[in-house]
Amino acid sequence: MKHYFIGAIALVISTFIGSCGDAIMKFLSSNGFQWYHFFAIGNTFAMIGLLITMHFNGGIKKNLTFKKYNIPLLRGIIFSASPTIAFFSLNNIPISIYTTLMMLAPLNVVIFSYFILKEKINFISLLAVFFGFSGVLLFLRPSVGFNIFLLGPIIIAFVNAFCFVIVKKYNDLGTSIGYTFFLWIFPTIWSYFFFLTDPIMPTINYVIIIICGGLFLLISVFLWNYAYYQAGGYTQNISPYIYSQIVWGGLIGTIYFRENIDYLMITGAIIIVCSGLITMQKSK
Numbered sequence: 001m002k003h004y005f006i007g008a009i010a011l012v013i014s015t016f017i018g019s020c021g022d023a024i025m026k027f028l029s030s031n032g033f034q035w036y037h038f039f040a041i042g043n044t045f046a047m048i049g050l051l052i053t054m055h056f057n058g059g060i061k062k063n064l065t066f067k068k069y070n071i072p073l074l075r076g077i078i079f080s081a082s083p084t085i086a087f088f089s090l091n092n093i094p095i096s097i098y099t100t101l102m103m104l105a106p107l108n109v110v111i112f113s114y115f116i117l118k119e120k121i122n123f124i125s126l127l128a129v130f131f132g133f134s135g136v137l138l139f140l141r142p143s144v145g146f147n148i149f150l151l152g153p154i155i156i157a158f159v160n161a162f163c164f165v166i167v168k169k170y171n172d173l174g175t176s177i178g179y180t181f182f183l184w185i186f187p188t189i190w191s192y193f194f195f196l197t198d199p200i201m202p203t204i205n206y207v208i209i210i211i212c213g214g215l216f217l218l219i220s221v222f223l224w225n226y227a228y229y230q231a232g233g234y235t236q237n238i239s240p241y242i243y244s245q246i247v248w249g250g251l252i253g254t255i256y257f258r259e260n261i262d263y264l265m266i267t268g269a270i271i272i273v274c275s276g277l278i279t280m281q282k283s284k
Helices: 001-029 037-053 070-081 084-091 093-103 105-115 123-137 148-169 176-195 204-255 263-283
Strands: none
Touching: 001 037, 001 084, 001 093, 001 123, 001 204, 037 084, 037 176, 037 204, 070 148, 084 093, 084 105, 084 148, 084 176, 093 148, 105 123, 105 148, 105 204, 123 204, 123 263, 148 176, 148 204, 176 204, 204 263
């Protein structure tokens, strides 16, 4: 039960911080920055912060030591394109819609848990996930229309679910901080090659914003890893808490980006909260 609450709280905090990072990416993309500008600068500082965290949590060598390196490396390579896809998507669709489509991840986690972790899918878990997903569908109004960039968050949701279930299956290979390092190092290196072909020297204000964005996204990813690392047998039960990101994305989109909010969004949020309460009741 303790692991359930730790995982759930970490996941909710992760969604809030991640939404802040998404907002920064959207802001930067609308101000002429490219994805490699953001990740080359922001991720560099974020990785430095991660190494410092490692130093004070058992040491860098311990956190980067794995029994087998094929799993964290493969996981990092699979994830490497996700941040780039996110940047392009946020530049072309509302953050509330982006966040909504990302909420396919909980459904994918339950499915991957069944096939990879061999966890039984109980009726309550399925009910909670589909109940929460019905709230997601309320955000997809006919007025949205089709946009190729809508596929971005759908792909990311699939990749994220796979990556975090892998952490649960192979959590004995290394630490959650180590998993975060190998997940984030590949998109960072990837961005350097593009940055060298189109370097920029942003003002100090933009540098601060970029660094904050990089740190927000890294912390969010770390907390995702930590949540599933701690979840134990509650992997399915904590998944619906990812839906809380819809609330954060909706608020940020409405307050800062002037995106419209209506009764469908409010109704969806209520349904999402109820799905979390269902899983909490089941875990008691």
